[in-house]
Amino acid sequence: SSGINAEYGGTTVVEQVDHVNRLAKVLIEENGYSRKQGFVRYSDSHLKNIETTHLIQAEIKELLAERHQIVKREMAAHKSQLMRMKDTLVAYKSLTGEECRTVFSGGRLTRQPSEGLPSSD
Numbered sequence: 259s260s261g262i263n264a265e266y267g268g269t270t271v272v273e274q275v276d277h278v279n280r281l282a283k284v285l286i287e288e289n290g291y292s293r294k295q296g297f298v299r300y301s302d303s304h305l306k307n308i309e310t311t312h313l314i315q316a317e318i319k320e321l322l323a324e325r326h327q328i329v330k331r332e333m334a335a336h337k338s339q340l341m342r343m344k345d346t347l348v349a350y351k352s353l354t355g356e357e358c359r360t361v362f363s364g365g366r367l368t369r370q371p372s373e374g375l376p377s378s379d
Contacts, residue, residue, distance in 0.1 A: 273345045278322065279318060279322070280281075280339060282318040282321050282322060283318055284313065285321075286314050286317055286318065286321075292313075292317060293317065336362075338364075339364075341360075342361055342362075343358065343361050343362060344366075346361045346367070348365070349371045350371045351371075352366075352374075352375050353375075354375060354376065
């Protein structure tokens, strides 16, 4: 589906999810961040076996599911600002960071859509 492969920040959403999965795995395996096992570094331990591999995979899935719910709540809480940002981006094509903050906080931009980005001089 096109939503799955939508471009975001120069990489696909699938690549972003893979990156997040790798980061979660590093947190659990290499940095010992495990709610279920406590502080155990599996990457340099003989403790890693099929059972702990399944435990790690389940914990990664749980961690990502929790974060997904947080993101959904935040997006729902800021739906009107996000829709306003979307509409502004469609009209202007590009915005500066300051313009994004202005739009998100409900302010009005000082330039017209046809004017292009302000100069950084």
